[in-house]
Amino acid sequence: MKAERPLILITNDDGIGSRGIAHLTRIAVTLGxxxxxxxxxxxxxxxxAISVNTPLFINEHQPLECARMMSANGTPVDCVKLAMFAVLDRRPDLILSGINHGSNAAVNNIxxxxxGAAMEGCLLGIPSIGYSLLDHSPGADFDPLTPFIKEITAKVLAEGLPEGICLNVNFPTRCTPKxxxxxxxxxxxxxEEYATYATPHGTPFYWLTGKFHNDEPDNLETDEYWLKQQYGTIVPIxxxxxxxxxxxxxxxxxxxx
Amino acid sequence: MKAERPLILITNDDGIGSRGIAHLTRIAVTLGxxxxxxxxxxxxxxxxAISVNTPLFINEHQPLECARMMSANGTPVDCVKLAMFAVLDRRPDLILSGINHGSNAAVNNIxxxxxGAAMEGCLLGIPSIGYSLLDHSPGADFDPLTPFIKEITAKVLAEGLPEGICLNVNFPTRCTPKxxxxxxxxxxxxxEEYATYATPHGTPFYWLTGKFHNDEPDNLETDEYWLKQQYGTIVPIxxxxxxxxxxxxxxxxxxxx
Known part of the structure; x- marks a missing residue:
């Protein structure tokens, strides 16, 4: 009798329609x-963040490479909780989140x-990984990440992770990680966190922006250092x-x- | 010449109109x-959570015990960032968040x-404390907490906190902490995280609820244990x-x- 394939739950924060989650899904279907x-x-x-004061709905979309695709009108953590409660008929062996369009290195984790979704998976006792690419642009190239994501994911599927931690994985942009x-x-x-404006009526308003200041740019123990050297980084969280x-x-x- | 009084920034997550923040403000004005x-x-x-895709506005309200009262259409972290960027004319000596109507003990911290607001203050290098009372009810009695909050706050104002940590302080409900x-x-x-419903048209929807299951109810090293024994708890975060x-x-x- 054929052994059951592992079950992988995927979510993200850019939304169901983003290219990053489609790329991650195409990798994951080769593993489970x-x-x-x-x-x-x-x-x-x-x-x-969790939605405390609003009702949550789940919608089914067209499958992608035989993966069931569903969306909910909530946060990434809501999606993990809803999947566990209302969608999955067995406990997933792994939760993946991403691929995020943009960095989650350094303080961005918080x-x-x-x-948030990867940590929720971890709190549920399920091995969980968040993947991010340091590129916000719509034309971001996810292809160079494929072999790395496949290998990291397969390793965690096979061996699990130590209790109480999940992984924050970030990749450099432009070309294949070294x-x-x-x-x-x-x-x-x-x-320099806000751009400031005034409405046509003179009321000031603010829009979040900001520059990240690295306090330790030359420290070889840090994610930011190695991302600048064109390496992917794994931070246990x-x-x-x-x-x-x-x-x-x-x-x-x-x-x- | 009179020394400058310490500057205390206060925020919360229940909103500017909540009784908890008014109670905390009345305590804080005696200290700075x-x-x-x-x-x-x-x-x-x-x-x-931070507001990435929406403009933020700040509104001035009637002062409370000579404290300036302002609101913003954002999250608690937005409020800390906006206060630092657009409201305060000097760096605060302390950031207080609360008093929350409800528990932030155990996993609720995340x-x-x-x-979130207290951690943001900590990331800015400012001593920061979150205060919570284990009572959601509108009639919650904050009075028994007053001497404890005053003493903890005064101590942190005088001595600061170790670098990189803030405090998650929770109080039991009903009577004076022991x-x-x-x-x-x-x-x-x-x-048991969701209540399930159906719309009049038969579409299912979900509302977050849930029961907290304590994995270690008899462990004397934990906040939940001592809150049950009617003690206030401080967790370094x-x-x-x-x-x-x-x-x-x-x-x-x-x-x-």
Whole structure:
């Protein structure tokens, strides 16, 4: 009897119609049975947001390479939760998110809807990976990533991941990555964050923009460094943000209360 | 010459009109100059979401106890970023978020807009605290928290916090906390996550609900345990989610790529 193929759930934050999720789906169908449940609209910057006060609907789309394609009017995390609750008839062996159009390296992890979905998968105890390409343009070329994504995904399908972590995988743009580095997120911050405007009636308004300032551009332990050297990067991410190493120190601060 | 009073920025995720933020503002004005920049509507479950594709407006409201009160049509993180960029004329000494109407203990930290704002402050290098009360009801009684919030806030104003962390502070409901415990987030997960409905035309839809399942109800190192014993809890939170302790192990997994 033929063994059951692994089940792979795919989502993203750019929406069901994006080229990145189609590319990822085409790779994933070579490794298992694939179901896609993705937002029906762009959800960039949604982090781990959940829809508390709105009803959620699921719509079925035309299959892609035999993968079921569904959308929901929610965030990336909503899509993972809905897939688990209302769509899948068995527990997925793997959750993939992406391929994001744009970087999720460094501090971007915390704002990323792509990584929100991957972290949700991790919280459910399912091996999960977020994939991103450092190129926002509609004409972004995902082809050079294919062998890397296939190999990373196959490895995680075969071996799983250590408990409590998922992977944030970023790829450089323009040409084939020179290789893969497992590193930590670079420390840095966004600066010059808003473009300012005025309405025709003189009311000011603001639009998020910003430049990323890397605090440690020469540090070989960081994702930003290796992405600049044309390497793909893997950062292990732990959704539980408790700073366990700081508990004793913080107890000291509040010892009198 | 009189020394400048410390500047405290306050935000939340329940919106500028909530009772929790008014209570926190009344406490904070006894410790420093206060500016409030909070969402103009409820933003529960917004995590670290940012508004990428919409213009943001700021509105001035009537002051509360001499604190400037402003709202913006964005998320809690948007409010922190906007305050820093467009409202404050000096860098705040402290950022407070809350008091949230409802728990942000355990895994809730990752979905919490209250904690999204506190983490944003931390990423900016400013000591930041999120306060929450385990009571969603409109009639929630914030009075028993006052001395605890005042003492914790004053301590952080005086001593700061270790670099790279902020605080997730939760309080039990009903009566005065027996004390404060510095602990880690309990491990657990949400289950039975959706209520299901059908429209009058037969289309199914879903509404987020769920029950929190605590994986370690008897563990004295966790926030959930002590909240049940009627203690307030402080969890040190590190926004940078890199699992640095896992880098070597993950390198082994991908050593052949």
């Amino acid at each position: 049975d694939v179901v896609v449940v993705a937002p029906d609209s762009a959800q960039s910057g949604k982090s781990s 704002y990323s809807g792509t990584m 290789g893969i580095k497992v590193v930590r997120a670079a420390k840095g911050r966004w600066t 732990r959704p539980d943000q408790t700073a366990t190493d700081m508990i004793i120190r913080v107890r000291d601060i509040f010892s009198e209360i | 100059d206060v500016v409030v920049v909070a969402p103009d509507s409820a933003q529960s479950g917004k995590s670290s 979905y919490s807009g209250t904690m 004390g404060i415990k510095v602990v880690r987030a309990a491990k657990g997960r949400w289950t 590190r926004p940078d989610q890199t699992a640095t302790d896992m880098i070597i192990r993950v390198r082994d997994i991908f050593s052949e790529i």
